[in-house]
Amino acid sequence: EAGVTQFPSHSVIEKGQTVTLRCDPISGHDNLYWYRRVMGKEIKFLLHFVKESKQDESGMPNNRFLAERTGGTYSTLKVQPAELEDSGVYFCASSQDRVDYGYTFGSGTRLTVV
Amino acid sequence: QKEVEQNSGPLSVPEGAIASLNCTYSDRGSQSFFWYRQYSGKSPELIMSIYSNGDKEDGRFTAQLNKASQYVSLLIRDSQPSDSATYLCAVNRYNTDKLIFGTGTRLQVFP
Numbered sequence: 001e002a003g004v005t006q007f008p009s010h011s012v013i014e015k016g017q018t019v020t021l022r023c024d025p026i027s028g029h030d031n032l033y034w035y036r037r038v039m040g041k042e043i044k045f046l047l048h049f050v051k052e053s054k055q056d057e058s059g060m061p062n063n064r065f066l067a068e069r070t071g072g073t074y075s076t077l078k079v080q081p082a083e084l085e086d087s088g089v090y091f092c093a094s095s096q097d098r099v100d101y102g103y104t105f106g107s108g109t110r111l112t113v114v
Numbered sequence: 115q116k117e118v119e120q121n122s123g124p125l126s127v128p129e130g131a132i133a134s135l136n137c138t139y140s141d142r143g144s145q146s147f148f149w150y151r152q153y154s155g156k157s158p159e160l161i162m163s164i165y166s167n168g169d170k171e172d173g174r175f176t177a178q179l180n181k182a183s184q185y186v187s188l189l190i191r192d193s194q195p196s197d198s199a200t201y202l203c204a205v206n207r208y209n210t211d212k213l214i215f216g217t218g219t220r221l222q223v224f225p
Contacts, residue, residue, distance in 0.1 A: 004157075031211065042118070043158070043202065045212040056212060091157065098211060102148050105157040 002026065004106035006092050012112045018080040021109045023092030025074070031055075031095045032075050033103060034067060038088040046090075049075060061086075082113045115140055118205050120216035127223055133190040135219050137203030140184065146206040147179055148213065149188045153199045162188060193223045 005024040013019050025032045034046040046065070047057040051072035060067070064083070069075040079086050089110050093103035119138045127133045135149075146165050150158035164170045164177040164186070176189040186205075190197055200218040207214065 033212070035213075035215075042116070042217045043204075043213075043215040045214070048211050056210065059212070102160040102163050103213070104160070105150075107157045 004092055004094050004104055006090075006106035006109050008109055009107065010110045010112075012114060013082055015084055015113055016081045018078065019082055019111060021077045021079075021090050021092075021111070023075045023077070023094075023106060025092070025094030026096075026104060029094035029096050029104075030072070031098075031103075032069060033093045033095075034075070034077055035091040035093065035105075036088050037091065037108075038085075043091065046077075079111075082111075084113050087111055087113045116216070117141060117214045118203055118216035120201075120203050120219045122217055123220040124222045125219055127193050127221070129193060129195060129223055129225050131193050131223075133193045133197065133221055133223070135188040135190070135201050135203075135221065137186045137188075137216055138184055139186070139203075139205045139214075141205070141207055141214075142181075142184065143208040144184075144205045144214075145208045147177070147186045148204040148206070149175075149177060149186075150202040150204060151199045152202055152218065158202055190221075193221075195223045195225055197221060198223050 032049040037043045045059040048055045049069045066078045089108045092106045149162040152158045162177040178187045202218045203216040204213040
């Protein structure tokens with residue numbers, strides 16, 4: 001079984017540019033989550049999809065962040081325009097069942113905004 | 115006060131010893147508790163989950179939960195250098211699907 005795949009693994013962009021991160025969950029997993037870890041801080045929840053619907057987007061920092069999951073398969077997270085404080089590691093995770101059984105995380109995208 | 119608190123470490127233990135990692139949480143409505151291991155530059159990997167008070171054992175790992183004290187711990191017996199990593203405590207609140215993470219404890223097992 002393929003794991004959760006994220007790309008790119010690294011991205012360096014200038015402040016004001018746009019970046020799109022992609023996550024391919026484990027096949028058949030209806031639940032897809034985005035998390036972010038800013039340097040020195042804990043991993044923080046961004047949002048949760050169930051299939052193509054946003055179940056919880058309470059962690060999205062502001063309207064510069066847009067997440068989509070068309071067709072309930074892969075998801076994209078777009079940051080437009082990027083700011084310096086957006087730098088960090090963005091993790092995607094997926095699960096078939098509720099969180100009770102834990103998630104499987106992808107290897108993350110390290111975003112650096114300069 | 116952070117919702118999930120962990121000592122950042124590093125916790126250094128000799129090979130073969132028991133490593134004890136601790137975590138406290140503030141929300142009494144929390145219902146599921148997880149320990150993830152994260153090697154440097156890698157993704158968090160689920161190693162234990164616990165839902166009821168008491169101990170849960172899986173191989174060399176034992177998770178302990180005390181809801182009255184709002185305390186979760188992870189014991190690693192016969193620690194190996196390959197156990198050297200950051201251990202993340204995560205908590206799930208009732209009726210949500212998101213995890214609240216601590217900042218992690220860095221464990222170093224020396225030969």
